Amino acid sequence: MSEQTGTDRSTRGYGSGDVSTVISVEDVTRQARAIAEQGPSVAELDALCVGEPFVEINDLRAGYGKMQILHDFNLRVGKGQSLCLIGPNGAGKSTVLHSVFGFTNIFSGSIVVGGTDVTRMSPQQKLRSAGIAYILQDKSVFPGMTVEENLLMGGFLKDKPAEAKAAAERVFDRYDRLAARRNKPAGVLSGGERRLLEISRALVMEPDVLLVDEPSIGLEPRFIDMVFEILNDLQRVDGKTIVMVEQNAKKGLEFADLGYVLVSGEIALAGRGDDLLENPEVGRLFLGG
């Protein structure tokens, strides 16, 4: 079966796929705003977090150039917890990840990871010393390079090449699918294998926090399940803390301990992932009824 192509982001909506039930992005945004005129308080976000927050965003105002996208945004995730951001197109979900990794202009507020203020750190510093890795939305493998070369690229900030090599070997020990293809060009991998390679490349720096941008995008259903199993393993077995953006709200909320619904750069709703799945308004707007 061939890999599905990504949906046209400018026109897609939410719903069951039946044309009669698809809700436009504008409608979702308007209705989601109406559900929660006042979003959750910081105390409510704290209460959802298990233990001390490991990733903490405080009153963040951030955006691109002079354009502010996030408005007094707060987030709390405990060590080894997972959080999924859902919401309409353009709500600012990816901008949250971009801000944590250092790709946005931060006007005010702070980002603290593992007790260290990382607000003004560069992405390189975050990867090298703050234990934060960002897994891009899609198509970030180098197709002409081998699987092994792609993995080693993940370790370019390691002080010694031998350390990157050792970390890559640990990845190969863990994932037979990659080991079997280590000398093949990454361009021949299936969609699911490419996503595994992208995740594995981030693991080479041995991060504590994985920022994962739309892991299911463009994948066939069987690969989507595989990718969520891999992420589940990284959280439950390795204790990684995961902050994810996922357009497939059902999958994302099934996976994550916590979910935030983001609307126009602000949190409209927050809760445990399974509670949000049961929330009728979330169901109507984001899960197809």
Ligand SMILES: Nc1ncnc2c1ncn2[C@@H]1O[C@H](COP(=O)(O)OP(=O)(O)OP(=O)(O)O)[C@@H](O)[C@H]1O
């Ligand atoms: N690099 C950028 N430069 C300028 N504006 C940007 C940039 N990236 C995103 N934006 C703008 O920021 C806003 C929020 O975008 P963002 O990608 O964070 O939304 P999103 O909720 O992740 O949406 P989607 O579900 O469509 O990916 C949008 O208006 C978008 O056009």
